Amino acid sequence: MGGLATAARIKSSLPSTTEVLILEKNGREQLGGRCGSFNVTVGNGTFRHERGPSLLLLKEEYERLFEDCGKRPPTTKNDNVHDANSSRSSSSKTAAEAYGLQMKQCIPAYQVVFDDGDTISVGFPRSKCSQGLSIEDIKQIQILEQESIMKLNKLEPSGFDKWTEYLNTCAAFLDCGLPNFIEERLDVSTLPAFMVEALKDGAKRWPLQPHSTMLDSLFDSPKLKAMASFQDLYVGLEPYKNDQQLGGGVLRKTAPAVFGLLAALELHPTNEKAGVFAPVGGFRQVAESMYQLCLDNAVKIKFDTSVTRITDDGVHFVSKGENEDDEGRGFLPADLIICNADIPFATETILSSASSLSNDGDKYDWNDKFDYSSGVIAFHWSFSQPLEALNTHNVFMSAKDSKAAVSSWSVLRDADTEGDTRSAKTPLKGQPFNFYVHRASYTDETAAPPGCDSIMVLVPCRGLVREPDLGLLPRDEAISKYKQQFDVDLINDVREAVIERLSVLEGFEFLHDNLLDEVIDTPGTYADYYNVGGGVPFGLSHGLGQLSLTRPGAEPKTHGNVLFVGASSRPGNGVPLVLIGAKLVAQKAIKKLQRI
Numbered sequence: 001m002g003g004l005a006t007a008a009r010i011k012s013s014l015p016s017t018t019e020v021l022i023l024e025k026n027g028r029e030q031l032g033g034r035c036g037s038f039n040v041t042v043g044n045g046t047f048r049h050e051r052g053p054s055l056l057l058l059k060e061e062y063e064r065l066f067e068d069c070g071k072r073p074p075t076t077k078n079d080n081v082h083d084a085n086s087s088r089s090s091s092s093k094t095a096a097e098a099y100g101l102q103m104k105q106c107i108p109a110y111q112v113v114f115d116d117g118d119t120i121s122v123g124f125p126r127s128k129c130s131q132g133l134s135i136e137d138i139k140q141i142q143i144l145e146q147e148s149i150m151k152l153n154k155l156e157p158s159g160f161d162k163w164t165e166y167l168n169t170c171a172a173f174l175d176c177g178l179p180n181f182i183e184e185r186l187d188v189s190t191l192p193a194f195m196v197e198a199l200k201d202g203a204k205r206w207p208l209q210p211h212s213t214m215l216d217s218l219f220d221s222p223k224l225k226a227m228a229s230f231q232d233l234y235v236g237l238e239p240y241k242n243d244q245q246l247g248g249g250v251l252r253k254t255a256p257a258v259f260g261l262l263a264a265l266e267l268h269p270t271n272e273k274a275g276v277f278a279p280v281g282g283f284r285q286v287a288e289s290m291y292q293l294c295l296d297n298a299v300k301i302k303f304d305t306s307v308t309r310i311t312d313d314g315v316h317f318v319s320k321g322e323n324e325d326d327e328g329r330g331f332l333p334a335d336l337i338i339c340n341a342d343i344p345f346a347t348e349t350i351l352s353s354a355s356s357l358s359n360d361g362d363k364y365d366w367n368d369k370f371d372y373s374s375g376v377i378a379f380h381w382s383f384s385q386p387l388e389a390l391n392t393h394n395v396f397m398s399a400k401d402s403k404a405a406v407s408s409w410s411v412l413r414d415a416d417t418e419g420d421t422r423s424a425k426t427p428l429k430g431q432p433f434n435f436y437v438h439r440a441s442y443t444d445e446t447a448a449p450p451g452c453d454s455i456m457v458l459v460p461c462r463g464l465v466r467e468p469d470l471g472l473l474p475r476d477e478a479i480s481k482y483k484q485q486f487d488v489d490l491i492n493d494v495r496e497a498v499i500e501r502l503s504v505l506e507g508f509e510f511l512h513d514n515l516l517d518e519v520i521d522t523p524g525t526y527a528d529y530y531n532v533g534g535g536v537p538f539g540l541s542h543g544l545g546q547l548s549l550t551r552p553g554a555e556p557k558t559h560g561n562v563l564f565v566g567a568s569s570r571p572g573n574g575v576p577l578v579l580i581g582a583k584l585v586a587q588k589a590i591k592k593l594q595r596i
């Protein structure tokens, strides 16, 4: 994402004589890096699965890229017919839609499923009329919303009012945090509301305290606290205060309360930035639309080509090539190099000055001095039954009491423990743990054949444990050894634990019998496919020690002619943040290139 977006921005802003070339280690079918989908064919049926993202947030960041760089007119003369999937006629296509990217809001945003079988839906936008929904759909959503309010009030007295109050505080954090700390653009107009919320009730909502401290002052129910903070996982942090660490852990593994802004981003009913969307056709379509944007701007892309070394003068590469004649190594001189490979990997291998890592081929290693977000074990399951009890986005949480809720995050808390954190070595079944399930067919029926379903289950786990000697081996050998850190017994245990938890839902009694196909990704897979440090899909964590100015920036100290873009650099992980980072990096690149 970072590479495609930066390339499109640079090429669309400079004279046509400027050449921009992307070198991508994977083939065309894996376009988009972590952001993409793949198909599984069983008999005559095709099942679509996401390899990475499934939640499309900050929709306007996607729109903005196409508005800024698109060559295709957002409206077309010949297309003046009503599009069945959209509330607008296609004569009013947005710039993103002109490139085939249609984003559909998921209402409700999430279903939360607790381990005792309690379920609750959250994320109902106040305005439902503009989403292109039928009257029937709207009525159904209104019923769900009423149910949700009743359930919130059942969890604790005035639960709905407290929930609303919490989201309003988080919305003030979002309105101030997004421009000032994420987009790096000063917006003082948002500061008063931010300060009012931060200082309310004797500063009980102070944004830099542990997230759980703020939640304790607002809610009594462990379930409400869990629901209000599960998004901390996306930034690689746990919500609960860690008394063993300075500041309750906010410098490293515990989310500061300001990360409640993620809850507002997904769930606030009226904030204009809020909402969870799904790209029609899956996240593959996001990558395809960005690829077309690049081609329209005459960006060139060479697939199957790994960069093995970056210098200030250019890059060494090794190419698999489309045919044998193309295979081989080479050096490409460049006026400026933008590195989208994950920073902890890139700095340890392709930018490292260590003599053992010469330009003689692909290596895999990473800098393990950083703090990382959690790893993930992903099950991509294709079923011969529809899984109607699931929404598009579902979080399964353990929160029957406060102890279980805290313990369900131990995979993040214990990540530094040498070798054997709980979900890496000891059985998961019966233990508290949280996981996420994506069912694309709920919003986009093209994801699975009729009467069938495809789901992606993401279970947080430990990242890879670094073995420095493996960095000296050829890449394939090192990766194969790293993959062994997640063995069959461990995977079987996690699978059983997930199936047990899914069984609290109606109609899920025979999941085993109806499972047609399974694809599993572990941290070893993400390391293999994308060269991410430690195999962790969400990159560096976002504790205060690795946030904003303390997170690696675009300009490495070691190389004057290289810029970094991507999830482990500023502002951070997730497609929209990578797109914001790409915009800032493109501005720096354009300035540098104009000076040449």
Ligand SMILES: Cc1cc2nc3c(=O)[nH]c(=O)nc-3n(C[C@H](O)[C@H](O)[C@H](O)COP(=O)(O)OP(=O)(O)OC[C@H]3O[C@@H](n4cnc5c(N)ncnc54)[C@H](O)[C@@H]3O)c2cc1C
Pocket (backbone or CB within 6 Å): 001, 002, 003, 023, 024, 025, 026, 032, 033, 034, 035, 051, 052, 053, 054, 055, 056, 057, 305, 306, 307, 308, 340, 341, 342, 350, 376, 378, 458, 526, 529, 530, 531, 537, 538, 565, 566, 567, 568, 573, 574, 575, 576, 578
């Ligand atoms: C399971 C999972 C779930 C996720 N869920 C969400 C979500 O719901 N919403 C969301 O917004 N984000 C989500 N993310 C995060 C999101 O995918 C990433 O933040 C984003 O895609 C990162 O983009 P990037 O450009 O930084 O990195 P990448 O996508 O990793 O791109 C880097 C590219 O560089 C290539 N490369 C690496 N090394 C070399 C080399 N030596 N030579 C040539 N090419 C090289 C890689 O192959 C890759 O294509 C998820 C990720 C995963 C894996």
